[in-house]
Amino acid sequence: MAQTLIIPGVRGEFVAGLAWRTHAQPPKSEAIRAWSVRSGRWGVTYKTSEGHTQVGLCDPVSGVDSPGRLKSLAASVAGQQVAPWRAIYELGSGRFWYVAVRDRKAIIPDGDQIGTRNEIERAWDDHTRLGNWNELTEGTVDDIADMLSAAPVTPSLQDMQARASVRFVKTYAPKIAILFAIVVAAAFLLGRVLGYGVRHRHAEQPRATTLPVKLPPVVTRPWVDEPMPSQAIDACHRIWSGKHLDLKGWDLVSWTCALDNDGIAINKSWSRTYGRASDAPGTLSPTGQSAAETEKALARFEKSPDLANSIDVAEASVRDFAQVHGYTLTIGAAAAKPELPTFTLAKDTSPWTSSHVTINVPWAPWLGLAASFDSVSGLRIRSVTWNSEADQWLVAGELYGLNRPHPEGNASSGQQTVNRSKSQTKRVRHENP
Incomplete structure (x- = not known):
């Protein structure tokens, strides 16, 4: 619950305890109003110094007649320390404030709380x-x-359900931007003056022919920015650990751990056995017999090695991997590029390509299997799914491969050897890995 506080020596009244969410692009006002119905009518929207948008919401504070009187404490100080950072501040009278700021200098969910020491x-x-x-x-x-x-700016709250457009506040100093603009303008004018003098002195000289410089194309390798398979599996394992397969008469029927740019999304489906609707985890279905639950978790991964085989070798490698372990493998075909009727397309010059792969494994992939997935160069895992009805685990990901030899010409473009084992994988049922 949001609470107000006055900081000695600082003008104005502040509020802490907002619910936060982060967006790479500014959300529309209509979306923010919809969120405010669920998470609180009062709130603040601001842009971090790294350009991402944060939305903080809370219920109207008792005794405060206007949200504009309050300033968000967390939004005001989020950029004042080196991220990722977190702190506990003693406010007196048994109250403490907890603030947690991660990547992009954004306040994380549950990273702005006021309460007792135990709660914090x-x-x-x-x-x-x-x-x-x-x-x-x-x-x-x-x-x-x-x-x-x-702090250059201390953002004030506003009524998110008001008819006026939601305003976005920049928390980085506008004076710096103005000073930068002045310097750029001065440099531009100075360049014009000097350029005029040079042109005037050399007006009689023949003009040199300038040829455009052809820069080499920028080659992106997305597999470098995605975690190695073992890292992804370990992250999902930490979230799975301690989870219940049943909760107050509701059985877990499916569980998915999906990795994206913002961290990890956990999607759970529940089926009612004898539980009550009021005890349903997440959002209850219209029939009252099932429920869906979604959670977000932040995750930070190390960069992966810049290694990738040709796509043919990579696909052969992942097939070897599945055959050696007795897994069921599916490789999705790459989408065909349309040929325009007005001209003939040149040969595809993209240095790499990718295929979607799914692998059925007999038990949770973190039970002795995580490291083995790293043996397939170019494989990056996007999700791990458990389904109770099929009694199986499904690992889905992307397999990257080069269309031509590695630009650096290193050994990473060579074929990777997969150690074959004659022993068959023993299938064991684990109730709750």
Whole structure:
């Protein structure tokens, strides 16, 4: 629940305890209004110093007649420390404030809370698994005041359900942008003056013929920015661990751990056995016999090695991998490129291509299997799914391969050897890995 507080030495009244979400692009006002119906009518929208949009929402605060009187404490200080950072500040009277800021200098879900020490420490423990924190555990009100004094902007709340358009606040200093613009303009004028003098002195000289410089194409390798298969599997394992297969008369029938640019999305489907509708996890279906639940978790991965075979060798390698272990493999065909009727397309010059792959495994892939997936060069896992009815685990991902030899000409473009084993994989049923 959001609470107000006054910081000695700082003008204005602040509020903490908002629910936060992050977007790469500014969401539409209609979407924000829809969220405010569920998460609270008052809120703030602002752009971080790295250009991402944050939306913080809370219910109207008792005793405050206008949201504009309140400023978001978390939004004001999020950019004042080196991310990822988190801290606990003692406010007095048994109250503590917890703030947690991760990638893109964005406040994470449950990263803006006011409560007792025990309540705050529970949130602290939940976020410890994200790792690599810059931490402060004994912060004071004076520390908050110092950050607010250095903050270029302290965003105020607004009524998100008002008819006027939702306004977006920039939390980085506009003066810097103005100064930068002045410097650029001065440099431009100086360049014009100097250029005129040079042209005037050499007006009689013949003009040199300038040929356009052909720059080499920029080659992107997305597999470098995606985690290795073992990292992805381990991340899903940490989320799965401790999960119940049944909860108050509701049985878990499917579970998916999907990796995306913002972290990990967990999608769960539940089926009612004897539980009540009020105990249903997540969103209840119209029939009242099933429910769907979605969670988001932040994750941080190391970059993967810049290794990839040709696509033919990569596909042969993943087939070998599946055959050796006795897994069922499906490789999706690449989509054909349409040929325009007005001209003939040149030969595809893309340096790499990819195929979608799915692999059925007999048990949870983290049970002794995670490292083996790393043996397939160019394989990157996008999701891990468990289905109770089929009693199987499905690993889905993308297989990357080069259309031509590696630009650096290193050994990474050579064929990868897969060690074959004559022993058959023993299938074991695990109730809750």
